[in-house]
Amino acid sequence: MTATEALIATADAHSAPTYHPLPVVIATAEGAWMTDVEGRRYLDFLAGYSALNFGHGNRRLLKAAKAQLDRVTLTSRAFHHDRFGAFCAELAELCGMEMVLPMNTGAEAVETAVKTARKWGYRVKGVPAEMAKIVVAGGNFHGRTTTVISFSTDAEARADYGPYTPGFEIVPYGDLTAMRSAVTENTVAVLLEPIQGESGVIVPPAGYLAGVRELTRERNVLFVADEIQSGLGRTGRTFACEHEGVVPDVYVLGKALGGGIVPVSAVVSSAEVLGVFRPGEHGSTFGGNPLACAVALEVIAMLRSGEFQERAARLGERLHGSLATLAGTGRVTAVRGRGLWAGVDVHPAYGTGREVSERLMDRGVLVKDTHGATIRIAPPLVVSEEDLDWGLAEIGRVLGGDGA
Template structure:
């Protein structure tokens, strides 16, 4: 078998004649006319992708340095994942949870083992998994901890991003995501991210959980102060509160460990997983915890028609098998060290004001004189490199873990050229 990390490209974008009738402007105009304007994508229309590279409708090639916000940790069109999906497509794709199917038990068992937990509650999207975690914490609080009915509270961090449902945006501090969608769901307390003292002060007898991202992705790849996650773990144990780690973006290899919590030797009570769990093939998410937590659910109290479907389980099983080797985590560590060393040199040049991140994941704050994050993203796109901006001045870098070192260096060369 060939290496999963073999590059499928040279380290520069090649071009081919545009296929007849494949016009970028026409595609974008049609999308703008007929879809809700809830995104502001870069002006590129992707037609195909392989590994870390994507090709647009006019035949131009681009190096993907975003990886679907970590949903594509294993690259576009990963053959192991595609073959697993194709084999399952020929057998059965959906039964609903009204019946058992032959991939479900193995998926739950293997994912529980990967997390070191007892039980799995499969869902589809990351937001569904977060909603499920919220319901889990509240029910656990009432039935196990003994919080009076209707009084359960969950502590979250400022600048969080856990999804976009009405409940989730109720505890967002991002007004762009929150404003105009009230009335808001009560029961959440917001404290500054990384501030252990503020968290300690916020815990009451009615607190049932602390929900945190071990690394805040949408906020600009913010890594908490050393010892913070370990302190959260100690505090939540002391006060009989669940520690729920949203590892939807940070988990499954991105930071150089299977879970970002591992960098501080922390095991939360609840893992919230998504994105890479579906390998970029199908949406797969899950809440994973021990039986004394997930065991609070009884038939009819929570569910999903598509959650844990045969196709999702087949792909998820292959993802788990790939992670079990440790090679992707090692790859993210090795290339991540190189990425951060090179970005650190840029920070010293004055073009970049700060670089944050862990593993093959970085938030790069652009100095105002060199443009906004959007402007830098567009200039990189013109050079064949795809990143995405956030919060005005920041670009996020998170390539598929299968990217070749030469390709990564080529992308860094393009960033240097844009900022020169």
């Protein structure tokens, strides 16, 4: 039994089977590359579902984390600490907003956004008690908590977890007519991913986000944009909403905000919206802790330069130009995405997304499948042009017919 097989066997024996990872065991990583326990190197084309936008072991982020580790890592929100105010102020400024409510994971941030929207609906909009409704889109992925899976359309995510949390209405993603029909006087928010990641990097029709923004303004409804995967540089802009010139009422952020070092998430909005909370009404022991704030402050500083957004846009053109050539091979039925983010649908006659992912793993490229027939591609924004081209060439060999 190899070291890889032994480690996987131990993990399978002692961890709940909630994931089906590729049979690779990572030991070290740097930049866009990971090395397994056998010493084999792999190009990371997933980037931790965008949590690693700045690459593995980013020196600036590690320096910030190490400096903070020597000072203080946790105070809880029972006390102020010297990084908290700066983090909130600078993240609010990056978003063009006023207030920040920090949490840890993306799912926590979505739950917080749901609670925020409902409380705003009751205290500001005047919706009758227990009547608040939130409109969401089919195919969404906002997390795996009980409330969040209550408005999922993914049967695997929902099965055997009922009874489900009420108060949500699901409409088809990209359908403005359906959205308009669903919004009523008791609607407090529309919650959307500007690009649906888990569904296969689904980009909505042109004008959809702008239409939702117009509708929510007309009807006094909050537009909540879940930019946990799409935000912070991934699509070539700081936020994916920017591609349509849209500024939502609420940003939900996570993943890349923690720089691939610690989990950091946040809900960012106006004082009118986040000002509805009073002490004791919501919180998190680790939310906004000193270590998280120190890392996130460095992430914000890096994004302010615009370097990573520009890089994602430029290399994204290279990525999509290369992937577009696969559409005529018969093995690829569709390619979607924006910036350094793509979903590639594989013809079922050629294999499943899992099988293609395994073939690419054997060639030293790590991607991840979703919904059976789709592979997602999302390299760290720091990937070099040469490494990107190499990884795309390997994908071309597998999906173009030269590397079965």
